[in-house]
Amino acid sequence: MQVLEGAAARAALTRSFDEIPVPDAVLARIEATFGEALSPEQVVERILADVRARGDDALRDWTEKLDGTRPEVLAVSGAEIAAAQVDEELHAAIRLAVARVRAFYEQQPAHGFLNHTPEGALGQLVRPLSRVGVYVPGGLAPLISTLIHTAVPAQVAGVQDIVVTTPPARDGTVHPAILVAARELGITQIYRAGGAQAIAALAYGTASIAAVDKIAGPGNLFVVIAKRLVYGQTGIESLPGPTETLVVADDSADPRHVAADLLAQAEHNGAEPVLVSTSRALLVAVQAELSGQLEALPEPNRSWARDSVLSRMKVVLAADLNEALALANLYAPEHLCLLTRDPWSLLGQVTRAGGVFLGEYSMEALGDYVAGPSHVMPTGGTARFMSPVNVRDFQNIISVVGLNASAVQHIGPAGAVLARAEGLEAHARAIESRL
Amino acid sequence: MQVLEGAAARAALTRSFDEIPVPDAVLARIEATFGEALSPEQVVERILADVRARGDDALRDWTEKLDGTRPEVLAVSGAEIAAAQVDEELHAAIRLAVARVRAFYEQQPAHGFLNHTPEGALGQLVRPLSRVGVYVPGGLAPLISTLIHTAVPAQVAGVQDIVVTTPPARDGTVHPAILVAARELGITQIYRAGGAQAIAALAYGTASIAAVDKIAGPGNLFVVIAKRLVYGQTGIESLPGPTETLVVADDSADPRHVAADLLAQAEHNGAEPVLVSTSRALLVAVQAELSGQLEALPEPNRSWARDSVLSRMKVVLAADLNEALALANLYAPEHLCLLTRDPWSLLGQVTRAGGVFLGEYSMEALGDYVAGPSHVMPTGGTARFMSPVNVRDFQNIISVVGLNASAVQHIGPAGAVLARAEGLEAHARAIESRL
Structure with missing residues (x-):
């Protein structure tokens, strides 16, 4: 030592961050899979472009190639979710985890404000995002906790439409413990897709999976790169690897x-x-x-x-x-x-x-x-510069400006002075048209 | 109509977002500048790599090539800032803008919480970022307001170390109105650099400009692409174009x-x-x-x-x-x-x-x-999925877990069950070592 x-x-x-080394095993697997020595970025760019162009078919092809199973039906059915079972001890632990995470995030201050004065009102609305994708990594075991620890803050934020993607096992199933956790969370949209191909589907949408406004959740190198590359097209909460x-x-x-x-x-x-x-x-x-x-x-x-x-x-x-x-x-x-x-x-x-x-x-x-x-x-x-997944990740601020004539009399002239100093004459005139 | x-x-x-068309004039200017038909992404990648490799020299070269002036001294001196003057009407308007924006953001709720129970304490610390870069675009006129509207929320958040970059005019100066606004804000670190090269300097650092934790502020197409590409290496607040x-x-x-x-x-x-x-x-x-x-x-x-x-x-x-x-x-x-x-x-x-x-x-x-x-x-x-620049952009949440033996007795067994369901035996044992 x-x-x-x-x-x-x-x-x-x-x-x-940019210099985190890529393990040799990853590079070797890329070469074995693609028949050439590509960088992880090149691999992800290919997958993103293909899913964007070909949608569900590309999603199935990449899942077959990389996860060893071809999910003809991408969505996990309501019947599958309803039928999933785990032993009572695990079920109780899932319930406890959901309750604990929910109780924690319900304490997070995440409200806006609106302040009325004689000159009108100014404030911030805080609104939940419309539709959020939760990425749950696969691996050797079901990451039950990751589903709970990503979806619950989104739910507390008020997001109505939450979709989960997770790589299927080799037999094409999603682990029953994941399905039980989803059931406990009231989540009904679950898709068999992992890796960069899942991030692409969430960002660009396919016939099966409508595009989301933001993608949250941790992943491996390829998922992190994919989230980085789709950022802007869609929101991402951070880059947890x-x-x-x-x-x-x-x-x-x-x-x-x-x-x-x-x-x-x-x-x-x-x-x-x-x-x-x-x-x-x-x-x-x-x-x-x-x-x-x-x-x-x-x-x-x-x-x-x-x-x-x-x-x-x-x-x-x-x-x-x-x-x-x-x-x-x-x-x-x-x-x-x-x-x-x-x-x-x-x-x-x-x-x-x-x-x-x-x-x-x-x-x-x-x-x-x-x-x-x-x-x-x-x-x-x-x-x-980043935070743990939290309620704010799933809300937008919208600034609110609701001023009246007396406010314009008070601050309008200064606004016009600044507009002209910046060469924006029509801005100045838009202000002065109300004076 | x-x-x-x-x-x-x-x-x-x-x-x-990904399909916003690039104006022909931009493509023509790229070809005129680089002697070949590059995409804006390729241009930005070149600039980022060069500034990362060669630091200040690259920053000077690109500024000369793209902004038509070679800033041998990148930092604006304290004497230049102190000497800057604008007419009294504009100065008063700058003061009013600073005061109005500050008063608005001082109302934004941005506190953490810490909740003590018989089982210990759980909460969120909210901490200001250490060092933030504010990008102020150039163009034909000084964007005084952009400096104020980006830096003030960072100051309200508690950021101590704020650095401003803005493209110099063709005579190498930074407009006095920008310097007066910086003086009103108490900002002393101002650098003559714009475009993707400025974003590179803020993200990777150079001899003159220490790297920042987060870059905020709007910009043109090249600035937006550069912020997108450095995201991860450094934080960015959003992608305003x-x-x-x-x-x-x-x-x-x-x-x-x-x-x-x-x-x-x-x-x-x-x-x-x-x-x-x-x-x-x-x-x-x-x-x-x-x-x-x-x-x-x-x-x-x-x-x-x-x-x-x-x-x-x-x-x-x-x-x-x-x-x-x-x-x-x-x-x-x-x-x-x-x-x-x-x-x-x-x-x-x-x-x-x-x-x-x-x-x-x-x-x-x-x-x-x-x-x-x-x-x-x-x-x-x-x-x-994004918000206006606001106080939260300049703060991190740090989760706080401070539980006691009775909490572990209560929730530890469920934690161990979940850990084993995820195949993480050493996690289960780390919990059980305290039971």
Whole structure:
């Protein structure tokens, strides 16, 4: 375990969104699939253009090519949704997660204002978006929680028309747990489509899937690139990609918990956990814990976690908690876990993170499911300027100007002066026509 | 004047952001500048890559090539800012605009929350971004108001570090009115750079200009493309491009005001004003007014306005105000002007617009300067999912999870069930290690 300090730590935690390396395995898969060495951007551009041109047929073709199943019927039927079942324990957990996330977002202030004065009224309307697409990634297991953590803030925002896309399994089905969660959410529009092809369908529309106003939800490299490329044509909430966690721990932290939290990150294939500690003794103890807990994990999680820990984990020794927090802000992690003696005293220093998890009972794994805030948070350093999925992502502000003659008498002449200074004579005259 | 109705009107007001046509004059200028027929995207990609690679030198080269002046010193000095002067009438108008916009945004709710329960605390921190770039377009006159209408919401949000870029005049100076406005705002970082090269500098940083966390402000086609391409590397607030206005007028509207408001839109070179009316008589009266008011405009505004009116203005006859509002929502205009008998009764039907201007004394031209709300509003149909520049654009939400042992006892088991359903064993164990 290489321990970084000072300038080396700062360099290791400085990152550029555009320079996130593409894993060799991804490039190899592209070459195997396309018969030539394309960049991920080129792949996505091809898929977007094809779905835009050919609609559902292209969507089926790409799903067959990339997901290994051809969804002749893209929409999941009401009967399929109604018939989906999971065991009662999981069903109850889904209900709890929906309730917790909903209760959290119902607290978010998201109202407009309208202020009347003798000169009229000025304000902001806050309106829900008309139609939103929720992207739920596939992978080896159903990401039930991602559906809940993306759709609920949209529902709280007041969006009436929510459509879900998620890659089908090889047998063409969508996992019953996803369908049960959709049923609990009252969502009826679910389509068998994943990857860039799903983003294309949501952005441009097809015969089966009407275009949406905004696409939300996390995804892999191809989904992130696709969202970036369709932005403008449609809205996107942010660019959440592979998950990431930075743990700040002092000498009071329990090495078992630190190791457990790092492994909960490391078990994501390709993850890059970061540990910043003020205690060299803790770093040593965590290393011993990591080895033991790693061995106890089942496959394939063990292999992925081991690879993350051995190949990509970053371990930093900070001079003090101030430096630790400065490094965390520099990295701008999706998840910032504060396993320190007095985590609340550090909160004011946190300027860049998707979420802050304070103390040993606020483990990030709990936040992924049932704590309340959405687990869809900014990654790749975008927490410098982006927020976790939240109610605002699904609402527009519309400015309201309702002034009267006395306002125009008061401020109109200054407006005309500014208009003429900008060379806009007809603007000045439009104002003066009311004076 | 061709009057559109029904399906033809709907077709004419349906638009796709990706399919906004590039004017021939722009393509001709690209070919003249680059010696080959490049798309605007290709031009912007070249400029971004060059500024990223060569920094200030590239910024100077592109400014020389595209703006006709070589800014050896990119930063405007404190002495230049201090020395700038405008006449007292304009200075007072600048002060009024700053005060009005500030007073408006100080009313915007933009706070977080933190809710303590027996199981701990959950909430959202709302933090200002660290460093923001404000892009102020150039053109034939100083866009004083754009600086004010973009920077003030950032200041109200609490952003400490605001940097302005604006293309220099051919003599290398920045217009004194811009500098006076910056002085009134307390902004000291101003750089002589415009176009895609300025966006590149703000996104990637150069020796002179440190990279920012977010870039805000409107621009021409190249600026919009550049913002779209750097998004992710840096934040952007939205994609505001050429300004646009849709006027809804019934038989109560004064044709003089309707014509004046349309001309205030039409005098922007290349503008595409839209008039939707329920009254054929009004349409006829407005046409007569347009001719007269057009002739009275000075050049070059008259030529531009005439070209906009004759070549691109869309005129729609709606069956009733419900259809008129539905067409407005379909178009999703930057500015929606309601010149009707009872405009407030229509406000609830407005779902997609940057700003709504109600009645004859709320002319959009006033909103451009001194009404209060920012004039930087979504264009190109992006009002379907974007908002005017506002305080939220300059703040991040950080989710806060601070639970205690009793919360983990209560919700931890459900979290572990969900984690295992998603195949994330180490997540489940991280939760259970605290049970």
